[in-house]
Amino acid sequence: MLSHYATILISLEDAPVPVERILQIPADFTLDFVHMFLQEAMGWRDEHFYCFHTPLGSIYPDTDDLLGEATSNLLDHEVTLRDVLPEVGACIHYVYDFGDNWTHLIQLLEWVPEDEGLTQVLSASGRCPPENAGGVFGYEEILKTLGSAGNDESKQGIIEWLGVSEWDPMDPQLELLQLNLNDLIEEIFSQADQLPDEDVAAQFITHDEDYELPGLLHEFLARPYDAPEFLEIVIPDGHAALPITHVLAPTFLALRDRSVPRAPAFEREIAPTDILTQPLQLEEHALGILECTDLVTVDKGSLTLSKRGKQVLPQAASTELTLALLRAGLGAYNWARFGGHSDIPAIQFSFPLVLWKICETEDWTPLHAYTDYLAQLIPDIYFECQSPFMGPITELLETYLRRMTLVAELFGLVELRKEAEPTEAEIRPGPNAHWLQWHL
Known part of the structure; x- marks a missing residue:
């Protein structure tokens, strides 16, 4: 039994x-x-x-x-x-x-x-x-060949070896x-x-009314930005460019003529223990998010524009560019693994749940109210992990304060009033929060 x-x-x-x-x-x-x-x-x-x-x-x-x-x-x-x-x-x-x-x-x-x-x-x-793809590096070469222009013998040989006419690496x-x-x-x-x-x-988990979870817990927490039944992103006509597009403007300009280096954090080095006290490097985070889109391709340590990127990037406030960056950002901050890092504790799955709760009210609310909610909702949540982007996850509130700061400054989904002590920080939906249409 x-x-x-x-x-x-x-x-x-x-x-x-x-x-x-x-x-x-x-x-x-x-x-x-x-x-x-x-x-x-x-x-x-x-x-x-x-x-x-x-x-x-x-x-x-x-x-x-x-x-x-x-x-x-x-x-x-x-x-x-x-x-x-x-x-x-x-x-x-x-x-x-x-x-x-x-x-x-x-x-x-x-x-x-x-x-x-x-x-x-x-x-x-x-x-x-x-x-028998040859491991990580062999598979990288296969994808690079399949994504290349033309239809040379090498590309045709891989297609014949795979036994399929098309190979979509994103389709599970x-x-x-x-x-x-x-x-x-x-x-x-x-x-x-x-x-x-x-x-x-x-x-799934059930609690009293104050801590009720939406149905289909795991699907929602895993990838809400890929599940239209949970989250629809509706970008209005005539919207202003996201803050992240201003941060990335020099990168966009450079990409038109050449490749650009990846963010230094992609070196996969463990972050220093005092990372939570260091200034946030918006450019590095923005580059990491850009890499999560289909607008660029990664070749060793650099980024180049993809075919779609060449069509989309010239228009900084276009709906296509905004949607690509927003979806990639939600995904990156859900998993905190921009560069393929696999150190994913349960805290990563909790991010969209907290964002959903924030969007339910227009009032300023102490950030700790949401982390308290989370701690009661998932009492066994696991924090002992290091991430080169989020730092040592030792304090839930400090981690969320850092993450919400990035969400506020790069996407305008939330607003923060930060004080000297993390326990005093307050948060409410930002000017772009209404773009997220939750269906729960």
Whole structure:
């Protein structure tokens, strides 16, 4: 009898296009079954060896070829997911294909009672790289070739090797992932001579009326800016350019003639411990957000205009440019991972929820009222993480004050009245907050 389901975040580290899944699976399944679930949820074909790097040591399948690499006496069929992810926020790594070395960060986001859980993919972004692509750098070269102009032999050879006429790295093919996962579930239960329980409606965290969550919690928290049923962005005619476009104006001008360097923070160096006290570098954050759009392409350490960027950038206040930057900004501040960083604690999922609450009132409200709301809503929220953009996440209020400052100064979605002490800061919807049409 299962006692809980585990909601886990799976993030493919250093992928040229973010590839992430939120998966709900039984917490008491052993890691050999977890491996099978990961393969189907990601889109891999289970053609190579794998292992788990956990607090208990490196755990391998019961295969003679691999046991010499283990740092644990345990095998994957002897350890459950609960054993290696004992509490919300805990992380392990899953490595698939020791040649390509695809490394996945797995983090426990939430426990769900057995009678309220389902084995399912709750959300997905980014297409799984093809098998035998050559790892991160090989896949980067494949995408670069596919995105090049013309149709030379190299490009045609990759298309033939992929076996598809088009390859969209941003499309996770969610329906196919769930279908394959369902097939796996039926196979597991049929081998155990029992049928799976009938699907039950997913019921998530519930609190008293003051702390009620919107329905479909995980989908909303994961990627609200990609889900029209939750958030629609309506930009009025004749709107003024966003502040971020003024910050990026010199970059836009330079991009017309040449490539520009990426933001220094993309060097993936751990931020200094005093980053929360340092002045915000709006230019670096703005560059990071620009990189999250389809207006530029990344080539090693520089940015160049994409075909769409050449059409859009000349008009600083155009709806296309505004929408691209706003969607990318919401995404970046939700995940705090501009450069593909995989250190994603549960705090990242809480950002859109707080923004939604702020937009519900026109009054000045202490910022700590929203972080208090968040702490009661998700009491197991995990803060112990460092991000090169947001700094050491040790204090929820300081982190949100820094983040909301950027949202205010780059997008005008909120207004802040900052005082000497973070506890005294007040916030209300900004002049552009009405562009966000929440459907909750």
